[in-house]
Amino acid sequence: MNGKTLSPVDWSLVRAFLAVADTGSLSGAARRTGVSQPTLGRQVRQLEAALGQRLFDRQPRGLAPTDTARALIEPARRMQAAMSEIELTAAGRQTELSGPVRITASDMVALHVLPPILAELHTAEPGITVDLVASNASENLLFRESDIAVRMYRPRQLDLVARHLGDAELGMFAARRYLDRAGRPRSVADLGQHSMIGYDRSEEIIRGMQARGLAATHDWFALRCDSHPVYWALVRAGCGIGFGQATLGRADPAIEEIDLGLDLPVLPVWLATHRSLRQTPRIARVWDALAAGLAPWLS
Amino acid sequence: MNGKTLSPVDWSLVRAFLAVADTGSLSGAARRTGVSQPTLGRQVRQLEAALGQRLFDRQPRGLAPTDTARALIEPARRMQAAMSEIELTAAGRQTELSGPVRITASDMVALHVLPPILAELHTAEPGITVDLVASNASENLLFRESDIAVRMYRPRQLDLVARHLGDAELGMFAARRYLDRAGRPRSVADLGQHSMIGYDRSEEIIRGMQARGLAATHDWFALRCDSHPVYWALVRAGCGIGFGQATLGRADPAIEEIDLGLDLPVLPVWLATHRSLRQTPRIARVWDALAAGLAPWLS
């Protein structure tokens, strides 16, 4: 285990090293980077040979970093940061009103709100291609995993430009079909007799209800689902009463709003991008399209 | 000229970018990096495509960086520095008393002094392989272009460990053959009647002689050569009187020292390595061998 040659080390191996160190396994790193697992394994081995040091202990559950690897993570991160700066600086200096733009949005927004906005944008600017990442995980704008993010909270990362577009109201909804069958609740107390749809792992509805004086627990719900789009499909299918964005529910003829005077929280909607990209023509164009297109959904 | 894909950029392209930016041409960068020039050209193009920016203006005399390229050089250097830190940290944690060690020395020292030292070292430590770079240019110890440097001046770079081994005396010498034919100078004035061997571009001897009151000019010399080893071969072949390291001349039976009472300068001899490597077993072993082996040559 010693570098027998004194040849320069391929910088791209460090990227593989970081991905493996971050995820703790070759397979995980492969999923995250899009590079295949055998390739990552070979690259790690190659880096170990080049540095003359074992970097990971191969274990059944993954690769555990050695002391040496731990010592190398910090400079590797600096490399990554510098690489990001290169990409962002270069992208920020682009002047064409065309090219790819990657947008991150929650799966709910991506599924129900963005498609018409992007359709219109594509008609107006056919040169701009959009990569839409529907994910509730916050992609890292600093590493250019995304160019523009639509978020339901105030972004707090450094070097970001963020704009508060407005607030998305929440409402309580059920399918007309369901209400015709199960009856329309007239008070908060009536809810106890209804099928409520909730989340499985997330506790947000439960906490919200409890804060409003309802004795909600995990078992209070007849049906639970963690996927927002599927959750919403359950509501539309008449599985019971659920919560969702007010604009979405009110625009849906199959659905009826249930107003019991609860003051439901509102979700702030933010647009965010990296400071280097804000003035880039095609990014600015998409930014404006999103801001304009989202406005009718917000209050 | 716009990145049509949004795929991650290969980090190793930045190394090519830096080499080209530093040398100002693909050919120069190829010479410096050991990568072929067509490959570098392709890598630069590839980086330009990935970043969506032209980085160089192709000119007949080389590649001139664009404004964008100039903006990217600084983060690229940070990447390079971080990569160096990775390599140095990893190398510094190696514990085996074997592996490659790259030594830089002036061509004179490499040719006349180091061979016996390295021969003995190799006998004692066959696991250590040595890359000897005979070059008067100072390789960059920070970027691990060399592990140990033997230098005739005090190294001043940051993060270096340096040790002053002693001083190499200079002397005035000529081949016995030459002196038998042309006579032995008894005074400084006699030198005017002799064939003096000097440097072509370097003025060091001229300045040294002038400082000692001799009316030396470029034309004072009958023969000039910039290569130290060739210069010394000229002296040994009886072409005339020249200057060289005292220990070298005195050990040579074909050569006679000419002592006219001039107080010639001495050259300080330094050993230098990166701080991270000083304690590494095989580096320390070579360091010690060099220190011990060079001692007899110095005063």
Place this chain on the structure above:
DNA sequence: GTTTTTCCATTCATATATGAAAATTACAGC
């Protein structure tokens, strides 16, 4: 104790990147 899951290593066909040599280009000097 058996099954299932999760992960890493290997194999082999394919895609990609590389280098040597030749072709090309544009200036500089005479």
Place this chain on the structure above:
DNA sequence: GCTGTAATTTTCATATATGAATGGAAAAAC
């Protein structure tokens, strides 16, 4: 105006790296 020089680009055979599929091993789940 021609030639020489020093660069880049192109071409093509070769070397290298990659991914899909497979095999294998060790924990976790039942």
